[in-house]
Amino acid sequence: MPSHRGWTLVDVETSGLNSRSHRVLSLAVVAVDANGRVEAEYASLFNPGCDPGPIHIHRLTPERLHGAPTFDTAIPQLHELLSERTLVAHNAVFDHGFLVEEARRASTTLPITHRLCTVTLARRLQLDVPNVKLSTLAQHWRIPQYAAHDARDDVRTLLEVFRRSLDLADNLGLQLPVVACGSTTRAYPDKVTRVPCPWADPGRYDRSVGLIQGTxxxxxxxxxxxxxxxxxxxxxxxxxxxxxxxxxxxxxxxxxxxxxxxxxxxxxxxxxxxxxxxxxxxxxxRVVPGRLKSVPVIEVLSARVTAGRPPEQLPRRPWSGRRVLVLGGSHTEATTARARIVQLGATPAINLTAGVTHVLLLEGGQADSRLAKAQQRELPVLELHHLDTVSDADETSDQSSARNARASEQVRIPTLLSPGAVMDIPTDVTEFTVNVAWSAGHADDPHAVDVVAFELGGYGQVPSDDEFVFYNQPASPDGAVRLSIDGDREQGIGIDLTAVDPEIQRITVGAAVDGATFGDVGALSITVDATEFTVATAVLDAATTEQSMIIAEIYRRNGMWRLRALGQGYDDGLGEFAVLHGVEVEG
The missing domain is CATH 3.40.50.10190 (BRCT domain)
Structure with a gap:
């Protein structure tokens, strides 16, 4: 955790989603000390000098913005509010990106060295919520919300959500997902950080026509x-x-x-x-105006369908509904235990979170500091013999009633995938994120894990190096695959199936660890999250020597998109792992 004066909570309303081409219309900032007490506030509308964009969302009409100051007038105040503090925002990469770009337009920089994303914090806490939207978290914490998409009210709501999340993280002993901002020192030579282009590809440059946007x-x-x-x-x-x-x-x-x-x-x-x-x-x-990329119309099916089946038709197993944290044991013993937990229908956990319902104690687990936290929360503690003696009759009536209630409410239940398992991606799910997380303990020097993705053509290779998405190239050429890094022990690959180039047959999501192995890192927790709900979950245990791993594949099959959880490891580092997929890595 960086040393700082406290936290600076920020919310922006913008004219669009691209920080390079769109502008900040409204900004609200609250600076709090390390304990969450408010020390200073700032809020303002700004005249962007352009079309304000989706007025139906933010309600900021040209008439309301007329006469407002330009963003550069906020720079001195922001310097004071951000200096030596950690930026906090809901979807922090978005707000941070817009602040950086607005400062660049003003020929300056802002003192933002670290940030915390409350979306990532909510995922780490594993709250009992269908999604991690700010409105959903406010409802969960019973925080009144008066004017959604109003920067002042959103930052007030964010502050209350953040305060409660801090308290819960402290109670669970969970480290906060604070990440350093700034350029990476591990960039490959001559790599340009890609910016997804909104313009359709016009083909080759023609001197008689001129250079067209999208080229x-x-x-x-x-x-x-x-x-x-x-x-x-x-x-x-x-x-x-x-x-x-x-x-x-x-x-x-x-x-x-x-x-x-x-x-x-x-x-x-x-x-x-x-x-x-x-x-x-x-x-x-003198660029020639291009043509914006078209967005296909996707038929939306009933939210009742989960992987093609309604909740009441899903198979019930003895431990369905449980989330079990394994403490102690060797790497092999813990891996075997988690595999058995999946067989029983439960979801393995890699951290003590709000969603954990049981603890499985293996040899040596008594020395784990999380055991005391679990006992304070009165969580049932299981032992190894419970994995072999459980039967269908062991299911409690409380668990059965809870599941029946969820089914009657038509809640979409995530599919629990074991390594190698395959599922059809529901037809109404066209955008989702493959979120990868690992142990969020108190290690001062966390392992450097890099989550990556490859867009692969028909021969299982990238068409060019640009289809390799990683920390120094966080978006694919078609904009369909994007990397997000908003936690020190979690990263995500966002995928928009409607934007995938037709020549791409498979998207491979992988990870590599620098200076260690996945045996050192431990199990990886995978969640496939759509906007409104979680599509699937998995926990992957690599063996002791692997430095890289294929986590999941999203691929076309008979006009459908399918998802396969893998956990296939390699002894290669990131460079060799990239070469395996057709990337030319220069030294």
Whole structure:
């Protein structure tokens, strides 16, 4: 945990979802001390000088914004409120991204060094809620909400949710998911952080037409303008700046005299047009308007269906509804116990959370500090023999009644997947996140785990290096796959099936650990979360030597999308793991 004066809670209302092209319309900030006591507040509307966007959501009409100050007037106040504090927001990457971009437009930076996402905190706590929307959490904590999507009221609601979450995390002994902000020091050479492009691909650059927004552009060799700045200027113009060359690349930028490279050779072979840096910037300043990507219409089915079956038809097993935390035992013993827990219909837990209903105690588990916390919460403590003596008759009437009540309420029950298990993704689920979490203990030096994804073509390889999504390239070219890092021990891969390029047949979600093995990390908890509910859960235990792992696959089969949980490990590090999927990793 970084040393700081306290927390700064932030909520923004914006003209759209892209921080590069949209603007902040309203901002509310509350600074609190380490104990959650309010020390300072700030709120303002801003005139963005552009279309305010979805007025039906935020109700900020041009008339309301007329006469309001511009965002740059808030910079001095924000410096004072953010300095030496941790930024807190609901979906923190969104609010943080907009603050960073607005500060950049004002030719300055803000003192944001760490952030905490209350969405991630809610997931870590495993509250008994169908989703982690702010309104849902407010209802769970019985916090009145007067004006949703009003920055002032949202930040007030957020403060109350955060205070209660802090208390519960402390009671459970859970570490808070605070992450450092800033550029990674592990970036591969010459990698440009990709920004999903909203414009459809117009194909190759044609000199007679001009450079059209959405054109896929690649840079190679030395440049006069620093490469990251050059990429930003091109992206701001609406061009799709990529790292790897492919058959869809529309333009290669290379200055005269650059050394011959694979990109230059590939451009010659594919007939890709070539211009120098100065020409590219000239064309970008005069870019031709493109066509926005279309969004397919998706038929929405009844929310009653869960993996194709209603709740009352799902098979019931003796421990259905339980969430069991395993304490003690060797790696192999704990792995075996968790596999048996899944067979019995329960969900294994890797942390002591609000959702844990039972503790399974193996040899040595008495020394685990979480046991005392569990006993304070009066959780039943099971022993190893309970795994072998349980039968259908052991199910309590309370558990049966609870499940029947959930079925009668038509609650969508997550599918519990064991390694290798496959399920059809429900037809009405087109956007979801594969969230990966590992033990959130008190280790001062947590293992460096990187969650990654590969968009794979028909031959099981990435079409180009740009379809490798990782910490330095957090989005795929089609914008369908995105990485989110909002916790020190959890990361997620967001997937939009409606945006997946037709040539992509499979999306592989994986992970790699640096300087250790997954035997050191321990079990991984997987949740596949749609906006309103959790689609599926799994717990994966790798063996002791693996440094990389395929966690899950999302693939096409007979016109349907399917999900497979895997847990297939490799002794390779991240670089070799990427090469296995067709990525060209430069040293």
């Amino acid at each position: 896929k552009v690649v840079i190679t060799g030395p440049t006069s303008v620093p490469r990251l700045e050059l990429a930003r200027r091109l992206a701001d113009a609406g061009l799709d700046v990529m790292n790897g060359l492919s058959g869809k690349t529309g333009l290669l930028i290379a200055n005269p005299g650059v050394p011959d490279s694979r990109k230059l050779q590939g451009a010659r072979e594919k007939g890709i047009p070539l211009v120098d840096e100065a020409t590219a910037l000239y064309l970008a300043d």
